[in-house]
Amino acid sequence: MMRVALVSMPWLDDHVPSAALAALKAWVAARVPGCAVAVWPEHVAVARRLGRTAYRAIHDDPLAGEALYAGLVYPECRGGLPGLLRAAFAADAAKAMMPPPPDADPAGILDAIDAHAAELAGRLAAAADVVGLSATFHQLFANVLLGRRIKAANPGVFIVWGGSLLRGAAGPSFMREYPELGAVVQGEGERPLEVLLGRLAAGQAPPDDVPGLLTRGNVDRFPAGVPVWEADDVAALPPPDFDDYAAAADPLSVEWRIWLQSARGCWWDRSGSTGDAKRRCLFCNMSERRRYQAKPARQVAAEVEALVARHANPRVVLGDLCMRPTGLAELGRRLAAPGRQLQLQIELRAGARPRDVLALWEAGLTVAHTGVEGFSTAYLRRMNKGTTTIQNLELLKTCAELEIGNPFGLVMGFPGSTAAEVAESVATIDRYASAYPPPGFLHEYDLTTGSAVDVLRADFGVEDVRNHPRYAEFLPAEVRARLVLPHRAWTYTPAGRPADWTPVREACRRWRETHEEIRAAALSEGRTPTQALVYLDGGDFLEITDHRGVSRRFTLSGVWRDVYRECLATRAFADLAARFADAADAARLREILDRLVAEQVMYAEEGRYLSLAVASRPDLAARRLKGKGKKRTVNGEQ
Numbered sequence: 001m002m003r004v005a006l007v008s009m010p011w012l013d014d015h016v017p018s019a020a021l022a023a024l025k026a027w028v029a030a031r032v033p034g035c036a037v038a039v040w041p042e043h044v045a046v047a048r049r050l051g052r053t054a055y056r057a058i059h060d061d062p063l064a065g066e067a068l069y070a071g072l073v074y075p076e077c078r079g080g081l082p083g084l085l086r087a088a089f090a091a092d093a094a095k096a097m098m099p100p101p102p103d104a105d106p107a108g109i110l111d112a113i114d115a116h117a118a119e120l121a122g123r124l125a126a127a128a129d130v131v132g133l134s135a136t137f138h139q140l141f142a143n144v145l146l147g148r149r150i151k152a153a154n155p156g157v158f159i160v161w162g163g164s165l166l167r168g169a170a171g172p173s174f175m176r177e178y179p180e181l182g183a184v185v186q187g188e189g190e191r192p193l194e195v196l197l198g199r200l201a202a203g204q205a206p207p208d209d210v211p212g213l214l215t216r217g218n219v220d221r222f223p224a225g226v227p228v229w230e231a232d233d234v235a236a237l238p239p240p241d242f243d244d245y246a247a248a249a250d251p252l253s254v255e256w257r258i259w260l261q262s263a264r265g266c267w268w269d270r271s272g273s274t275g276d277a278k279r280r281c282l283f284c285n286m287s288e289r290r291r292y293q294a295k296p297a298r299q300v301a302a303e304v305e306a307l308v309a310r311h312a313n314p315r316v317v318l319g320d321l322c323m324r325p326t327g328l329a330e331l332g333r334r335l336a337a338p339g340r341q342l343q344l345q346i347e348l349r350a351g352a353r354p355r356d357v358l359a360l361w362e363a364g365l366t367v368a369h370t371g372v373e374g375f376s377t378a379y380l381r382r383m384n385k386g387t388t389t390i391q392n393l394e395l396l397k398t399c400a401e402l403e404i405g406n407p408f409g410l411v412m413g414f415p416g417s418t419a420a421e422v423a424e425s426v427a428t429i430d431r432y433a434s435a436y437p438p439p440g441f442l443h444e445y446d447l448t449t450g451s452a453v454d455v456l457r458a459d460f461g462v463e464d465v466r467n468h469p470r471y472a473e474f475l476p477a478e479v480r481a482r483l484v485l486p487h488r489a490w491t492y493t494p495a496g497r498p499a500d501w502t503p504v505r506e507a508c509r510r511w512r513e514t515h516e517e518i519r520a521a522a523l524s525e526g527r528t529p530t531q532a533l534v535y536l537d538g539g540d541f542l543e544i545t546d547h548r549g550v551s552r553r554f555t556l557s558g559v560w561r562d563v564y565r566e567c568l569a570t571r572a573f574a575d576l577a578a579r580f581a582d583a584a585d586a587a588r589l590r591e592i593l594d595r596l597v598a599e600q601v602m603y604a605e606e607g608r609y610l611s612l613a614v615a616s617r618p619d620l621a622a623r624r625l626k627g628k629g630k631k632r633t634v635n636g637e638q
C-alpha cells in the first residue's frame, strides 16, 4: 500500500480546513487503488504553537509568513525579519483599533516553526511514500523547507506541489530551483494527481504527457506552465473529507468551518471559454477553469446535511469563487431545515435579488462576502465588474437590514482610473453608502499573475512587470532572479497611471468614524446600536431617522411615503410613473424623487431609484421582502 500524505502548512487560516486537500483526499481514496491517503493539517499545529494573535497577524500579511520560512531556508537573509514582523503585527493591531504591540521576537517565532518543521519532516519521512504540499496561502517557503528536510531524512519520498501560487510560469520556476520537487500540479488536482499516483503506485516514473502535471521530464518544454486538466463533471466529485482536520481541530476546541464548494470556476469569467482575457473582472486571476459548473442545489443541501451531522458542526462556508447566478432561492430553501440553525457564510455578487438573499438568510446566512469593489459605475465598468453602484447599494442594504455581516472590499487605483471616478466614489460614499456599515478591506490594486491586466499589459498602460522588490528583504538576489513569485511590481506608462485615490481612503475613514460614533453613542446610553439610516412605517406615514452626522428625523406621508416604500426595491422611473399615474404626473414624480435623492435618503442612477433606509428590525425587513408588508396606498401629499 502506497502511503500518501497531503499537507497544509501555514499560513492557511487555522479555523478552516484546506478545501482543496479535503477534496483531493476524497478523490484519491475513491479512484486510486493501492493508496492510503491522509490530510495533515499542520497549519492548525503551528497556530497552536504560536498562539492565535501571532498566527493571525502573520497569516494576514502577504510577506511576513513567507519571510519566516525563507529565513530558515536562507539564514543569511534574515536581516529584514524584524521589520517585516513589526509591520505585520502593527497592521493586525490597527485592524482591531489597538496600539501597535511591542516588537515581535523573530527568534522565538523562528525557533517554534523550525522545531515544528524538523519534527514534522521526521514523521513524514517515516510515514509517507508521497507527500503532496498545498501552495495557496503564503505557503511557498514553508513547503520548500519541509520538502528539503523530508528528502534529507528519506530521499525515497516523492514530493509533489499544487496550488494557485504555482500558476503559469511560477510552477516551472520552482521546479527548476528546488530539485527536491518531483512534480507540480497546475490547475485542478484530481485528474493529474490520479494519474501520477497510479504510476507511482505501480512503481513507474511520473508521466511526462499528462495535462496539469509538470515533471522533471517535461518542465523544459513548458516554461510558461502546462495546460490544465479540469474535472469533467463537478457534480460527480465525491464530497470533501474533513475527518483528518476535525481530528486535529476538535480536541483544541477550534471553532472551525466546514468549507464546501457548491461550484467550480466563475460564471462571470468567460475568458477560458472564449479565449478573450477581458471577459471577466480585469483584476481577477482566481478562476483557472474554462467552464463554470455548479452542483444541483439538492446535492449541495445533501452534502451540507451529511457533513454537519458527521462533524456535529453547524458552521458552513459555501466557498465558491462567485455564487451561482440563478437558483439561490432554491438553494436557500433546501439548506433551511426545521430545528437546525446553520451559521452560513457565502460569497454573494451585487445583482443578487433581495428575495434570494432572504432565502439564504432563512437558511442561516450570517456572513456574506460581497464583491463590491467600487462606488462609481464608470469605475466598475472600467474593471469589467459587470455590476453597478445601485446594485452594490442594494446588496449592502439587504445585508444591513437582515443583519448579515458583510466584510466587503474596495479596489483602489485600478490602472487608468480617473479623477472623475474618484470624485464620484467619494460622493457616493459620503452621501449614500455611509447609510450601511463600512468596508472591511481597502485593497490597493495588485497586478495578479494571469489576470487580464497581466496578459494584456499594453492595453492597460502597464510595463516592466517583475517580482516585488520587497522579496529582497528575505531572498538571495540570484534566487529572486530565477523564481516567478506571486507579488509583482510594475511600471505605469502615462496612459495607465491611475488617479490619486487618497480622497476615497479619506471618505472611508469618515465612513468608519461615523459608524463608530453611532455605536459608541448607543452603548453609552445602554441602547443596542441602531442602523445609521432607518425607517419606521406608521401605516399612513413613514418616519426616517438619519444618524449620520447630526441626527435628523423626518416624516413622509401620502404619495411621498408610497413612492419611498415602492423604491425600497430598485425601481425604474417608467415603472414608477405607471404605478403612480393617478397620484402624481411625471413632473411631480420626478420632483419627489429628486428631493429624496437630494436629502440623501434615496439613490438614483440611470433612471433607477433605490430608497436607502433600512427596516428597524430584521423580521420586518424579511416580511417586506416576502411581500407580506401592509398593503400600499396611493393617496395625498407630504
Ligand code: SF4
Residues within 6 Å of the ligand: 266, 267, 268, 269, 280, 281, 284, 285, 286, 287, 321, 322, 371
Ligand atoms: S472577481 Fe469574482 S466575479 Fe469577478 S471574475 Fe473573479 S471570481 Fe469572477
